[in-house]
Structure formats: structure tokens, C-alpha cells
Amino acid sequence: MKNCIVESRDLDMRYGDGVTAVHALRGVSLDVFAGEVLMVRGPSGSGKTTLLQLLGALQRPTAGTLSIYGYRIDGLPPEELRRIRLQQVGFVFQSYNLFPTLKAWENVAVALDLMGWDRLSGEKRARAILDELDMAPRADFFPSKLSGGQRQRVAIARALAHDPAIILADEPTAALDRENGAMVTELLRVLAHDQKRAVVVVSHDARLEPRVDRIVTLEDGRLVADGFPARNRQPPQRVN
Amino acid sequence: MSIVTTDQAADLTTPQSGDSVFARIMTQVRGMTMLLAWRNLCHDPIRFGATLIGIVFSVTLMTVQSSLLMGFSQTASGLIDHAGADIWIASRGTTNVDQSVILPQRDFYKALQVPGVKDASRYIVRYVDWRKPNGGSELVILVGCVTSSGMGLPWNMIQGSAASLNEPDGVVIDALYAAKLGISGLGQEVEIRGRKARIVGMTDGIRTFTQSPYVFTSYNNALKFSDVGMGDESYVLVRTDDPRAAPAVAAELRKQVPNADVWTSAAFSEKTRNYWVYATGAGLSLWFGCLLSAIVGVTIVAQTLYAATLERIAEYATLSAMGAPNRYLNAVVIQQALIGGGAGCVCGLAIAYVLFSLARRGPVALQMPGTLALAITGFTLLMCAAASVLAVRKLNSIDPTSVFK
Numbered sequence: 001m002k003n004c005i006v007e008s009r010d011l012d013m014r015y016g017d018g019v020t021a022v023h024a025l026r027g028v029s030l031d032v033f034a035g036e037v038l039m040v041r042g043p044s045g046s047g048k049t050t051l052l053q054l055l056g057a058l059q060r061p062t063a064g065t066l067s068i069y070g071y072r073i074d075g076l077p078p079e080e081l082r083r084i085r086l087q088q089v090g091f092v093f094q095s096y097n098l099f100p101t102l103k104a105w106e107n108v109a110v111a112l113d114l115m116g117w118d119r120l121s122g123e124k125r126a127r128a129i130l131d132e133l134d135m136a137p138r139a140d141f142f143p144s145k146l147s148g149g150q151r152q153r154v155a156i157a158r159a160l161a162h163d164p165a166i167i168l169a170d171e172p173t174a175a176l177d178r179e180n181g182a183m184v185t186e187l188l189r190v191l192a193h194d195q196k197r198a199v200v201v202v203s204h205d206a207r208l209e210p211r212v213d214r215i216v217t218l219e220d221g222r223l224v225a226d227g228f229p230a231r232n233r234q235p236p237q238r239v240n
Numbered sequence: 241m242s243i244v245t246t247d248q249a250a251d252l253t254t255p256q257s258g259d260s261v262f263a264r265i266m267t268q269v270r271g272m273t274m275l276l277a278w279r280n281l282c283h284d285p286i287r288f289g290a291t292l293i294g295i296v297f298s299v300t301l302m303t304v305q306s307s308l309l310m311g312f313s314q315t316a317s318g319l320i321d322h323a324g325a326d327i328w329i330a331s332r333g334t335t336n337v338d339q340s341v342i343l344p345q346r347d348f349y350k351a352l353q354v355p356g357v358k359d360a361s362r363y364i365v366r367y368v369d370w371r372k373p374n375g376g377s378e379l380v381i382l383v384g385c386v387t388s389s390g391m392g393l394p395w396n397m398i399q400g401s402a403a404s405l406n407e408p409d410g411v412v413i414d415a416l417y418a419a420k421l422g423i424s425g426l427g428q429e430v431e432i433r434g435r436k437a438r439i440v441g442m443t444d445g446i447r448t449f450t451q452s453p454y455v456f457t458s459y460n461n462a463l464k465f466s467d468v469g470m471g472d473e474s475y476v477l478v479r480t481d482d483p484r485a486a487p488a489v490a491a492e493l494r495k496q497v498p499n500a501d502v503w504t505s506a507a508f509s510e511k512t513r514n515y516w517v518y519a520t521g522a523g524l525s526l527w528f529g530c531l532l533s534a535i536v537g538v539t540i541v542a543q544t545l546y547a548a549t550l551e552r553i554a555e556y557a558t559l560s561a562m563g564a565p566n567r568y569l570n571a572v573v574i575q576q577a578l579i580g581g582g583a584g585c586v587c588g589l590a591i592a593y594v595l596f597s598l599a600r601r602g603p604v605a606l607q608m609p610g611t612l613a614l615a616i617t618g619f620t621l622l623m624c625a626a627a628s629v630l631a632v633r634k635l636n637s638i639d640p641t642s643v644f645k
Contacts, residue, residue: 049644058561058641079565085640086563097558097643101279106272113272114564122271170644 005069005166005198006032006055012063013050013221024050025061026221032166037192037199039208039229042218048202049170051218055200056091056168057084069165086114090159092188094171096151098143104154105130105139111161129157133187149180156187166198167191173205185211273568277575280552291544291580292587295620298537299588303608303616304595305529309517310612311605312526316449316516317509319365319383323392325477326486327493328508330501335519336512338381338450340365340474342467347497348476354496356489358481361389362473364462367452371431372422380421380455381448382432384462391477394456399426400441405458410440411465416603417453418442432465447605449516534623537584541627545577549631553638560640569635574628581624585617 013025025047032038032055040048053059054066057073060081066074069088073081090111091097098107108126109119117125130139133153143151152172159167169188173181185208192199192213201208209215209229217225281288314321319337320328329351331341351360364384371377385392385405393402394412404410411432413421422430428439432455441456448454463470480489486504493502503511517523549556556569596606 053641053644056561058644082560082563082565084563085561089563091558091561091643093558093643097554099276099555099558101276101283102272106275110272110276110559111562114559114562114568119271 003034003196004031005034006030006200007067008054008061008064009066010064011051011054011061011066013047013054013059014062024221025054027064028218028221028223029064030216030223030226032198032200034165034196034198035192036213037189037201037211039212039215040200040202040218041204041209041215042224045220046218047221048218050221052168052170052200052202055166056089057081087162088165090162090164090167092152092155092159092167092169092172094174096143096148096155096175098151098154098158100143103140103142104135104146104150104157107143107154108157108161111158115162126157126161129160130154133157147180148176149183152176152180152184153187156184156191160191164197166200169199169201169203171203171205172201173203173208178207181205181207273571274575276572277579280548280572281576281579284548284551287544287548288580291541292584294540294544295537295580295584295624296588296591298533298540298623299585299616299620300591300595301533302530302537302619303589303592303612304606305526305533306612306616307592307596307606307608308604309523309526309530310607310609311447312449312522313513313517314607315447315605317512318446318448319392319454320505320509320512322395323363323477323505324479325361325391325505326480326483327478327490328503328505329476329478329493329497330474330503330508332499332501334501336515337365337475337508338448338452338512339367342469342472343474343476343500345471345473347500348471348473350496351476351478351493354489354492356480356482356485356492357478359389359391359479361386361391361477361479362459362471363392363475363477364459364466364468365474366462366466366468368433368455368466370421370455371434373428373430374422376422378421379452380432381450381452382462382465383454383456384459384466384468385456386459389477389479391479394441394443394446394454396444396446398442398444402441404440405456405461407438407440409436409438409461409464410457411437411461412441412443412456413439414443414446414453416445416447416601420603421453435464437461437465447603451603534619537620538623538627541577541580541624542630545573545580545628545631546634548576549573549634553634554643556635557638557640557642560638561643566636569638570628570632573631573635574625577624577628578621581621582617584624585620588620589613589616 009029011025011028015022040051042048054061057068061074068084071084073084105126108129109122112122112125127139130136135153138146138150172184188199191197212229215229216223329347331343334340348360348362351357366382367379368382369377370380387402387405405412423439426439430437446454480486490502490504559569596608599606
């Protein structure tokens with residue numbers, strides 16, 4: 001039986017009031033399971049980023065229900081949302097968002113510091129994770145001395161450090177060449193398949209499609225397709 | 241691939257990071273916030289330098305102004321604090337020890353009759369004209385004391401002794417003012433109010449607030465050198481049987497000499513200090529200078545910290561998205577301010593100390609006790625923490641969703 005990490009029903013997200021209101025998401029229902037890589041695609045302004053923000057507990061929906069790892073977050077105050085993010089969510093950003101003044105291992109250890117780890121244990125775990133990602137020789141490098149692929153691996157290590165149930169990646173391969181893009185994609189697959197995490201990737205990168213487990217498509221804030229990539233011979237199906 | 245678990249991580253050895261000693265200490269102090277604060281500062285050395293200069297400027301100015309204030313205060317009441325008397329009797333309306341009005345001799349005798357009075361002594365403090373040996377003149381403050389009473393004598397004698405004041409025409413000056421008074425050594429003769437005087441001793445470090453040097457002599461000599469009539473005095477110095485009972489004895493003396501002011505030594509000392517330091521405006525201007533220095537420091541720290549925070553707002557938003565509470569973000573900024581404040585304090589106090597060393601042999605008294613250095617350090621750190629308020633407010637309004645915009 002699949003372990004549902006994210007369960008959402010009829011998610012609505014509206015910004016502003018009156019005639020200037022923007023309806024970013026309309027009635028989106030989506031489940032994300034442990035062990036799968038889910039790709040979210042759609043044109044600009046389709047609501048991908050808003051969906052990612054909701055799944056990452058960065059904000060609450062204006063309507064609908066949303067559970068992350070069993071926690072209903074649609075009614076939680078900001079402080080509780082922060083706790084959910086801290087414990088259950090790992091973020092990977094398009095532009096890495098590493099701290100330029102910290103070395104690679106220190107960037108990873110920050111996530112552990114937030115969890116209350118002592119410095120020595122944090123350093124050990126940070127270095128161990130970087131080692132697993134073949135980044136041990138670069139652990140003491142500052143981000144400015146790393147290539148794009150290496151920076152993204154550090155960012156993934158940071159997202160993994162506190163052992164989150166869900167990893168949200170925003171255009172993780174957009175700034176990478178083919179080789180590094182493939183490496184990062186494979187890494188995300190391993191995190192989902194081997195470690196049974198839920199991995200949600202928002203991307204325009206068509207190279208990713210054959211390598212993910214499921215693809216959902218958003219248009220004008222609506223979920224218009226939810227299905228499997230071409231390699232699985234089950235093309236995305238219209239849901240509305 | 242298998243990402244290691246927490247337990248596995250604990251078994252791994254920690255490779256050497258090749259970090260600087262200071263950075264390693266920083267990481268030990270408090271997790272990553274101190275390290276982030278330190279690295280953020282070092283990452284922009286020009287901005288850090290500008291902040292440091294502002295804090296150093298502020299600390300140095302505050303320290304010098306405060307030291308001057310303390311020095312002025314101590315100098316102003318030096319005669320009283322070193323006189324060894326418990327009670328001072330002065331003419332009605334006397335505002336400070338240096339500017340006295342002549343007191344009738346009957347007050348001296350009345351004082352002697354009051355129960356609790358152990359001893360009383362006449363004391364003369366008058367401005368007189370001093371003729372230098374090689375020409376020219378200076379206004380000095382003549383201090384005439386009865387040496388046998390042991391009250392009101394010069395202190396910190398480095399040449400001669402208090403007993404030498406009794407030599408005919410003998411006077412004692414302070415070495416700091418020797419050049420100003422045209423004196424090169426003992427035995428030299430000068431004129432005070434047209435009467436011959438001879439240098440019989442020197443003190444060290446007896447400064448005056450007014451910059452008119454004190455010239456000590458015996459009561460009898462002072463009668464010759466001043467306009468005070470035989471038996472009269474500027475003050476009557478009183479020593480009590482029990483110094484703890486001085487306020488009660490002073491109250492009794494007020495009844496016996498109703499036309500004079502009677503002060504305990506501490507009260508007269510405070511009155512004198514307040515007069516010179518505050519009533520003249522000198523102290524207020526120093527306080528104002530201190531305040532301006534603090535404002536300059538706060539402004540510089542606040543401005544640079546706010547700009548640095550804005551520059552790194554995306555990094556703080558990332559931390560917030562990762563689940564960092566506001567206090568974590570605030571800790572980074574406040575520690576940046578405190579590191580700057582601490583470093584600025586060390587440099588500022590060091591510069592101030594050098595200035596004090598240079599001024600030690602000058603006529604201006606600078607006092608820098610350890611408590612002042614501690615107070616300045618504490619105030620500076622507080623000032624820097626306060627200066628981070630703008631940056632903290634910015635951080636507290638940070639939107640974690642901005643990381644995906």
C-alpha cells in the first residue's frame with residue numbers, strides 16, 4: 001500500500017481582493033506518495049510555484065484541505081507551518097540558494113543547526129551526506145569555488161540533512177548542463193525510490209519527463225492532467 | 241547510494257577543515273549563527289571596516305569625554321577630598337572651594353566649642369598674583385594651612401615636605417605647573433602680591449580645574465601673601481571625634497554659626513564638583529559630546545547593518561523557508577552588531593589608552609578606571625544591539641515564499 005505524504009483536496013489560492021484578485025489555484029486535488037518523483041509542469045502563471053509553496057507549508061491555502069505527513073496545515077498558524085517545514089520538508093532551488101559565506105559542509109550543517117544539533121554532530125552528519133553525494137573532496141570549499149552541478153549537490157545535501165519526508169525542487173536542472181542535469185535527476189530518483197521520500201519537481205525541462213514517475217500539468221491554476229510519463233506507456237490523463 | 245543515518249554519522253571522524261582558529265572558535269560559541277555573523281562581516285571587509293571606524297570613533301570620543309568628565313570632577317574637589325577634614329565651614333553662599341569669601345575669626349572659635357568637634361583649623365584659599373622669576377605673571381590659588389593641624393596639607397609631595405611650608409616665605413607648587421610658573425627647581429624665588437616667596441617643595445599631579453595652579457603655604461605665610469586679615473580665614477576645617485557623627489556635628493555647627501554655610505566634607509566636595517562640572521556648563525558640553533558620539537556610532541552601525549541585511553535578504557528568506565524561527569535570523573544580525581561593537585570597543589579603548597598615556601604629564605586630568613572601560617564596553621554593545629533594531633524589523637517581516645518568486 002502506498003504511503004501518502006501529501007494529501008490535498010480542492011485547494012484554492014487567491015491573492016488580493018475585488019477586481020485585482022488573482023486566482024492562482026482553483027480546486028486542485030493532488031496526492032503525493034512516498035517513493036515517487038512527481039513532476040509538476042505547466043506554462044508560466046499556471047500556478048506551479050503557488051502549488052509548491054503550499055506543498056512546502058510556506059503558506060496556507062485560502063480554501064480546501066492540505067495534509068503533509070499527516071499534519072493538516074490548512075488551518076495552522078505561521079509558527080506551526082514553520083515547524084512542519086523544519087521537520088518534514090526539504091527544498092532544492094533553481095539557483096541553489098546556498099549561503100556564499102559558508103563552506104559546503106557548513107551550508108549542510110545549517111539545516112541541522114536549525115534542528116538543534118550540536119556543532120560537532122552536525123559537522124559529522126553534513127560531511128557524511130556530502131561524502132555520499134561524492135562531494136567529500138569539496139566539503140571545505142565555498143560555493144563560489146564549486147561548479148553548478150556541485151552546488152546543486154550541496155543544495156540537495158542540505159535538503160536531505162534533516163531527513164525530511166518530502167523534497168520540493170524548483171527547476172533543479174534549469175541552470176545545469178546535460179550531464180549535471182542527468183546527475184541531479186538521478187539523485188532525486190534515488191532519494192525517492194531508495195529512501196522512500198516524496199519528491200516533487202517543478203520544471204520546464206523536458207529531459208526530466210522520462211525519468212520521473214508521475215507528471216501533473218497545471219493550466220490557469222487548474223490541474224488538467226495527472227499521469228505517467230511516456231516511458232511507462234501511460235500518458236498523462238485529462239482530469240477535468 | 242544510501243544517505244547515512246544520524247547514528248552512522250556519529251561514528252564518523254571529523255576531517256580537518258583547515259579553517260582559521262578564530263572561525264573554529266566562532267563555530268564553537270553558538271552553533272552556526274555566530275559563524276554566519278562573523279563570515280557575513282568578513283565577506284564584505286570594506287563595509288566592516290567602515291562600521292569599525294564608526295564604532296572606534298564613537299568609543300574613543302565617548303571614552304575621552306567621559307574621562308575628561310571624571311578627571312574634571314576629581315580635580316575640582318581635590319582640595320576637599322585630600323584635606324582630611326570632616327566638616328567645612330564657609331561663608332554663606334560659597335559655591336565651590338576655589339572661590340571663597342573671607343570668614344570672620346569668631347566662627348573659628350565658635351566651632352571649637354561645639355560638642356563632637358575634635359579639632360578646628362583655619363584655611364585660606366585666595367586668588368593672588370604670582371610674578372615669575374624671569375618676568376610675567378600668573379593668577380594662582382594660594383592655599384594656606386595650619387600644618388600642625390594635619391588638615392589641608394599638600395599631598396603627593398615629591399620634593400620637600402609639608403613641614404617646609406612653615407619656613408619663612410616658603411611655598412610648595414606642583415611639578416605639572418612648574419614651567420607655567422617659571423620655576424626650574426627648589427630654592428627659586430618669586431613674588432606673590434609683591435612679597436618675596438621661595439619654592440621649598442613640589443607635589444606631583446595636583447591639578448586645578450581653573451588652570452590657576454594651587455600654591456601651598458602655611459597659614460601665617462598666606463596672611464602675608466593675601467588680603468586676609470590676621471585671625472580671619474576662608475574656611476574653618478573641622479575634625480570630629482567620630483567621623484560617622486559628622487552630619488550631626490555639622491547640624492549643631494549650623495546653629496552655632498548661623499551666618500555661615502556648614503558642610504560635611506562629602507557634601508562640600510559634591511557641591512564643588514557640581515558647580516564646576518555642571519553649573520559652568522563644562523560637564524553638560526562633555527555629556528552632549530558623549531551623546532553625539534553615541535548617536536554617530538548608532539547611526540553608522542544601524543545604517544551599515546541594515547544595508548548588509550538587505551543585501552542578504554534572499555539568504556535570510558532561504559533560512560526562513562527552511563524553518564528558521566525569527567530569533568535565529570535575529571541572532572545572526574545581532575551577533576554581527578555585537579562582533580562589530582566588541583572589535584570597535586577594543587580598538588577604541590586602546591586608542592583612548594594611548595591618548596591618556598600621552599596626556600598623563602599634561603595639565604588636563606583624564607581618569608580611566610577599569611569601571612569606565614567596562615561601562616563604555618557595556619554601553620557600546622547595548623548601542624550596537626539597539627542599532628540592529630531596523631535590520632531585525634526587516635527580518636521579522638521577511639516572506640519565506642519569496643524564495644520561489
